[in-house]
Amino acid sequence: MVDEHVLLRNSRHLLLNEFNENSIEFLLESRILIVGAGGLGCPAALYLATAGVKKIRWVDPDKVDISNLPRQILFSENDLNVPKVIVGKRILKKIVPTLDVDAIEEIADETNLSKLSSGCNIVLDCTDRFKTRHVINKFCVKNKIPLVIGSAVGWSGQLMVVNSLKRNTACYACVFEENQEFTDDPCGAFGIFSPLVGTVGLLQAGEAIKTLLKINQTTGKLLLLNALSLNFDRINLTKNTNCNVCS
Numbered sequence: 001m002v003d004e005h006v007l008l009r010n011s012r013h014l015l016l017n018e019f020n021e022n023s024i025e026f027l028l029e030s031r032i033l034i035v036g037a038g039g040l041g042c043p044a045a046l047y048l049a050t051a052g053v054k055k056i057r058w059v060d061p062d063k064v065d066i067s068n069l070p071r072q073i074l075f076s077e078n079d080l081n082v083p084k085v086i087v088g089k090r091i092l093k094k095i096v097p098t099l100d101v102d103a104i105e106e107i108a109d110e111t112n113l114s115k116l117s118s119g120c121n122i123v124l125d126c127t128d129r130f131k132t133r134h135v136i137n138k139f140c141v142k143n144k145i146p147l148v149i150g151s152a153v154g155w156s157g158q159l160m161v162v163n164s165l166k167r168n169t170a171c172y173a174c175v176f177e178e179n180q181e182f183t184d185d186p187c188g189a190f191g192i193f194s195p196l197v198g199t200v201g202l203l204q205a206g207e208a209i210k211t212l213l214k215i216n217q218t219t220g221k222l223l224l225l226n227a228l229s230l231n232f233d234r235i236n237l238t239k240n241t242n243c244n245v246c247s
C-alpha cells in the first residue's frame, strides 16, 4: 500500500489514464542502474528521482570539470574535482530525501556489469563511449534487462530502447556495427548544445518509466533529434537476423 503523502505527491501522474496506485508502488520498488553522470545522466537521474523512483544505482568514474557545468545540471563551481556520483547523490537527496542512491565511482565494463546491475529492473546508458554502449547492450540482451540508450553530440541526439523481453525487437548492435570507429568523448572533440543533451536525458527518464510500467513501449525504434533544425525523426528498426548479439 502506498501512503497518502506519496499519492498526493504523485497526484498529477495519477490523473493520467496510464497510471494507477500500482504504478506508483512499482516505481518505488524498482531499482534503476544509470551508467554515466554527465549531460544525459544528470537530468535523467533528477527526473527519475522526482517522478517517483526510489532506488538508483549510479556509476561514473569521472570528477566534475568546469567544462561540464553548462549541461551537467546537478553540479556547481564548488564541486570541481569531486566525483560526479558523490555530488549527484548529495544534490538528489537534498531534493528527494527518501531516495536511496548507490554512488559508485567505477567504469562500467564486462568485469563489473553483472555486479552493478544486480537487482536492477532497467539500465540507462548515459555514457559517451561507443564501445561501452556495445558492452552494455550485449550484457542487457544476454540477461534480458531492458536498456534505454541516449547519445548526443553537436546538435544531434539519439534515443533507443532495447527490450529483449519483447520478441523480435532490434538491439543496438542490429543497427550500429561494433567495429565502427568512433571518437570517445565526442562532445569534447566536436562540442555539444547543452539543452539538446538535457532533452535526450529527460526522454531517457520518460522511456525508462514507460518501459517499467509497460506503457506504450517504444522498443525497436530509433529517435533522431536535431536541435538546430528542430527535426524529430523516428525510424522503425528491424531485427538483424545476422546480429551476433541478439540473433
Ligand SMILES: [Zn+2]
Pocket (backbone or CB within 6 Å): 170, 171, 172, 173, 174, 175, 240, 243, 244, 245, 246, 247
Ligand atoms: Zn541485435
